[in-house]
Amino acid sequence: MIITGDDPEYIAFVKARLRDQFLMTNLGPLRYFLGIEVFSTSDGFYIFQKKYIQDLLARAALGDERTVETPMELNVKLQPTNGDHLPDLTRYRHLVGSLVYLAVTRPDISYPVHILSQFFSAPITIHYNHLLRVLRYLRGTITRRFFFPRSSSLQLQCYSDAMWASDPSDRRSLSAYCVFLGGLLIAWKTKKQTAVSHSSVEADLRDMTLLTAEVTWLRWFLADFEVSITTPTLVLSDSTCVISVARDPVKHELTKHIGVDAFYTRA
Known part of the structure; x- marks a missing residue:
């Protein structure tokens, strides 16, 4: 059990009451939990999964010591065919599943993990080669850590983007x-959209709508913890067309089919 808070006396009281009811051992400050390492300083704390990555690399048994600078090649388009099927599907599924958990503290691998997870049912050799590239990237960036300062502003700020028709198999956007x-x-989050978008504007607008729903939930969630956010949340996009449609959805009859998304984002 992990006990958190900023009142040492009340924390000690809770520990004493729990020891009266259950057989417990006080392990001291949090340092390791479910593969996630925690390092605390006077300025804040770091979370990382260095040992988890080392264990993952040992299980993968890479035959070399190479590293790469990016987890995936630029503009690569993986497809479910055009390659030989792997003789052992379990190894691919095990490694990708481990990467899914690792993405909890490594957002830089979120995109390649999303792509590789789509081929769980029938991976081929090219998918496995790209999986090995992600592992080599992790080997070269194993010391990267998340830092959480003890003090920070309470202003929410968001960034969104979409890759229009990026999936060559069904032309859905990302x-x-x-x-x-x-x-x-x-x-x-990196997620394939549920419908085919007719244009990059439509794909970006759907992405912004997904983000708006996430921000709405986060504001409610923070309010439950009595974290009051009174200022509007900035949602930033690099598409001037999407910003224009979100401000005024009734711009053209061609936007009627995405009017719901536009009005939701605008509200």
């Missing part, structure tokens, strides 16, 4: 966003 609370990255 949504991606990240949310900052002050200087803290607290939420991020």
Whole structure:
């Protein structure tokens, strides 16, 4: 059990009451939990998964010591065919599943993990080669850590973007966003959109709508912890067309089919 808070006396009281009811051992300050390492300083604390990555690399048994600078090649388009099927599907699924958990503290691998997870049922050799590239990237960046300062502003700021028709198999677009609370990255996601978008504007608008729903939930969630955010949340996009449609959805009859998304984002 992990006990948190800023009142040492009350924490000690809770521990004493729990020891009266259960057989417990006080392990001291949090340092390691479910593969996640925690290092505390006077300015804040770091979370990372260095040991988890080392164990993952040992299980992968890479035959070399190479590293790469990026987790995936630029503009690569993986498809479910055009390659030989792997003789052992369990190894691919095990490694990708481990990367899914690692992405909890490594948002820089969120995109390649999302792509590789789509081929769980029938991975081929090219998918496995790209999986090995992610592992080599992790080997070269194993010391990267998340830092959470003890003090930060309570201003939410968000960034969204979409890759239009990026999946060559079904031409659905890819949504991606990240949310900052002050200087803290607290939420991020890479997700394929559920419908085919007719244009990049439509794909970006759907991405912004997904982010708007996430921000709405986060504001409610923070309110439950009595964290009051009174200022509007900035949702930033690099598409001037999307910003224009979100401000005034009744711009053209061609936007009627995405009017719901536009009005939701605008509200």
